[in-house]
Each structure stands twice: as C-alpha cells, then as structure tokens.
Amino acid sequence: MTDKVHLFVVLLVVFLGVLIMSGRVEVKPETRNHKGFFVQDTDYELVGIERSGWALICIEEAVCHYVDPDNLLESGSGVELD
Helix, strand or coil: CCHHHHHHHHHHHHHHHHHHCCCEEEECCCCEECCCCECCCCEEEEEEECCCCCEEEEECCCEEEEECHHHEEECCCCCECC
C-alpha cells in the first residue's frame, strides 16, 4: 500500500468513527491547536474533520480550534476515539 493510500484509509476510518459518535468531545491534556498553542481542557462541539486531517472543534460558535483528531476523547467517558 502506498503512503498516500494508507493515509487516506486512516483518515477515512477516523472520519467515519467521528460520524458515528455524538458531537460532544473533550481534548486530551496538553492538546495543541494547528498553530501550536494549548487549547482549553473543556467540552467542545465536534464540527467535523477537514480534508487536511485536522478536527474542527468549537466552544459555542465564537471559539474554535483545529486539533489532531488523535487528541479527542468521547465527552464524559474519557475514552479515546478510534
């Protein structure tokens, strides 16, 4: 499997897993956004996974961050998303 195909399959699996879960997520401690800044440890609304691979999460509509989907947890359970 080429690297591009492998990456596409991984992103597709992550995307489908996100579609199945509820829209509320938490972030792992010390999660950073796409600019390298720490994000607040709180509940977020998962807006979606961008084509670039970043997960878009928001606190209300005013505060949003792009984060690595591997840093998302199911809200309230502390379980990592697959």
